Amino acid sequence: MTRRILIIDDEDDIRQVAAMSLETVAGWDVLLANSGKQGIERASADQPEAILLDVMMPEMDGPTTLLKLKANRSTAHIPVLLLTAKVQGPDQRRFAEMGVAAILFKPFDPLTLAKQISAALGWSDEG
Amino acid sequence: MRDDPRSEPLTDPDPIPPETQSQEQKLQTMLSALWDRSRHTVVERAALLQEAGALLTGNRLDEATRQSAVDSAHKLAGVLGTFGLPQGTELAREAEIFFGRSTPPDKKEIEQIQVLLAELARLVERGPLGP
Numbered sequence: 001m002t003r004r005i006l007i008i009d010d011e012d013d014i015r016q017v018a019a020m021s022l023e024t025v026a027g028w029d030v031l032l033a034n035s036g037k038q039g040i041e042r043a044s045a046d047q048p049e050a051i052l053l054d055v056m057m058p059e060m061d062g063p064t065t066l067l068k069l070k071a072n073r074s075t076a077h078i079p080v081l082l083l084t085a086k087v088q089g090p091d092q093r094r095f096a097e098m099g100v101a102a103i104l105f106k107p108f109d110p111l112t113l114a115k116q117i118s119a120a121l122g123w124s125d126e127g
Numbered sequence: 128m129r130d131d132p133r134s135e136p137l138t139d140p141d142p143i144p145p146e147t148q149s150q151e152q153k154l155q156t157m158l159s160a161l162w163d164r165s166r167h168t169v170v171e172r173a174a175l176l177q178e179a180g181a182l183l184t185g186n187r188l189d190e191a192t193r194q195s196a197v198d199s200a201h202k203l204a205g206v207l208g209t210f211g212l213p214q215g216t217e218l219a220r221e222a223e224i225f226f227g228r229s230t231p232p233d234k235k236e237i238e239q240i241q242v243l244l245a246e247l248a249r250l251v252e253r254g255p256l257g258p
Contacts, residue, residue, distance in 0.1 A: 021154065
């Protein structure tokens with residue numbers, strides 16, 4: 001099944017690696033946004049099945065973007081996976097309380113990223 | 128992605144299916160092309176860290192440069208492992224913690240971080256496919 005996923009990350013490298021990984025390995029459709037603001041607009045307009053959201057971004061960071069997505073009726077139902085290079089426990093607890101579906105860590109393995117996302121979201125039709 | 132293919136066993140007990148092998152090869156080719164495009168930025172970030180490390184000597188590191196060092200180290204930590212440089216991620220994480228802490232480092236710690244940053248710069252200069 002072709003999935004559609006939105007990647008929100010200010011880092012060009014990360015967006016491109018994640019996109020080529022999900023497109024090449026899993027055959028998913030990938031939408032891209034380079035800021036929280038752009039991501040919210042794309043999520044509302046394109047209704048992806050999941051969102052991969054970077055934590056540390058300038059202007060609007062990942063947690064703020066997540067709260068706005070969850071507060072918006074048109075995007076509240078979309079599962080959000082946070083992508084972070086930080087691994088501290090207090091951060092993880094805070095994110096869980098904010099309604100995040102899962103936390104994935106950078107650096108990720110491009111060959112298994114789709115499997116990680118599928119496993120986290122219970123998508124049994126993939127890898 | 129592996130650092131040293133020579134360390135792989137001769138017989139893989141869990142062989143990768145042919146379709147996955149071709150996906151892996153395709154992905155590696157694309158990653159190599161992306162590394163070539165990203166290399167300049169990555170090398171610049173490592174250089175910025177080295178400059179920040181050098182400014183520690185004589186207590187010349189200002190707050191803006193220190194924060195830039197934290198940001199650069201964080202970004203390097205997040206991406207180097209994905210490009211096949213897991214050691215680079217570890218070194219960048221150490222640098223992020225070092226520049227992010229509030230207590231001033233002593234002379235020995237400054238020397239240690241300067242050695243670490245020089246190693247990080249060498250790693251990214253060499254790249255994931257280097258000797």
